[in-house]
Amino acid sequence: MNILVAPNAFKNSLDAHRAGEAIAEGLKQSKLDCQCRLFPVADGGDGTGELLIKHLNGESISVPVHDALGRPINAHFGLTDDNRTAIIEMADASGLRQLKTMELDPMRANSFGTGELIKAVLDKGVNEIIIGMGGSATIDGGAGILAALGMRFYNRQGEELAPKPGALVDLDHIDTSNLDQRILNSEILILCDVDNQLLGPQGAAAMFGPQKGAMPDDVVTLEKMLSKLSDIALKQTGKDMSTVKHSGTAGGAAAGMYAFLNAKLVAGADSFLKITDFGGTLKNIDLVITGEGSIDEQTIHGKAPAAVAMMAKQRDIKVIGVAGKVPLEPTIKLNHLFDKLISINKTPVDLDTALKNTRQNLVTIGKEIGDYLVDG
Structure with missing residues (x-):
């Protein structure tokens, strides 16, 4: 399976590149036979x-x-x-x-x-x-x-x-x-x-x-x-x-x-993805994993994970969104963009703890995603 890992930065914790590396590390630890390509993204914000x-x-x-x-x-x-x-x-x-x-x-x-x-x-x-x-x-x-x-x-x-x-x-x-x-x-x-x-x-x-x-x-x-x-x-x-x-x-x-x-x-x-030819990178990709600190209704208003998901969906590529915080019941619009939304925090934690553990949590989620794709 060819997977494109394209996260935005996890604010106050990991930049987009390191977030992508953590997810890819988890995928490599999983049972899934996959090839990962990193494509960190941004939306005009810091980085x-x-x-x-x-x-x-x-x-x-x-x-x-x-x-x-x-x-x-x-x-x-x-x-x-x-x-x-x-x-x-x-x-x-x-x-x-x-x-x-x-x-x-x-x-x-x-x-x-x-x-x-x-x-x-x-x-x-x-x-x-x-x-x-x-x-x-x-x-x-x-x-x-x-x-x-x-x-x-x-x-x-x-x-x-x-x-x-x-x-x-x-x-x-x-x-x-x-x-x-x-x-x-x-x-x-x-x-x-x-x-x-x-x-x-x-x-x-x-x-x-x-x-x-x-x-x-x-x-x-x-x-x-x-x-x-x-x-x-x-x-x-x-x-x-x-x-x-x-x-x-x-x-x-x-x-x-x-x-x-x-x-x-x-x-x-949108402009970042256009300038960097993100669309060309999607060729022969089976799954896109994106994310940032929080994915919610505001995400669809110009945030990088939504732009990534939209471009992938136009090519009938499945998209998984990972974040420190996701809604318990995603809206119809979010469900249209993301095939699955996953919180990297398994239990409620305070913000400082969540930020401190972001990298390890992303590794863990990457492994869980890989194992899920094998075992169902």
Whole structure:
């Protein structure tokens, strides 16, 4: 039997590649005579850039940038397609993983470091930029990125403002005259891991602000700032960044790049599978095993396991989904995508224990799946 193991990352526990290795290890320990191929996947979230570089056999290059709080760090970008295409992961420069929990401060954090990565790839002469934007520590509407590329922000008195949310509450207009023109001659594709819009109760501030350290009062201020930025962008560019699907991605950074840099916002999972030719990998495959930390009704709204399952089902390939948490009674839509859903936690456990045991549990499940396919 030919099995394709194509998991997303198990958040806060295993990246997609190591999750796939664990499942494959279990299959090899089972009674099943099988050939396993690993194809770790992503949906625009943290880890997307690194996986794309590996799948496309790209070259990874380290450059000095600044993290979300302005401290010097090194971050990476990838070059593929004879150096015509660059791959950037926002989290590598402006991500939550660069900060300690006690350092989270969305009123100060900005995306300037990601803008520095963009400038670095422009210096390489690329004409296409692919950005995975998940896992950011910022809610600045992309102001940091725009500042790194030459834009300046001013209040009504003509005083320049730092490209940080706390200061941009007083924003009145944006000077784009010094924008690095090379960026306008580049095609920018942003792989988004959420489809939320910029503003409102499901927007960048209200929905994702608390995860990034925002207190209730901060959420109100951040919403006000993003609304003002959106109004100014509409006035100056004619683009309404507040209504675009995916505009809430990465604290609104996707929206800012859409309005000012003509970036294209796309569903991350589907685009990842297309860019990496996942469909071609399904040739001669008898079974696909995918998964991530949780599979539930939200999974069908753009998450990687659902995209994997959908593509497999189009080729009449059976799909097993594994996760730390699955519904006791899957919905009709989930049952349509997955032939079987399996929790890797056999008994109720606390989150810390579940995260600690993820690898071993995936090995165990891999073996159980293999044995089940033999014994029934």
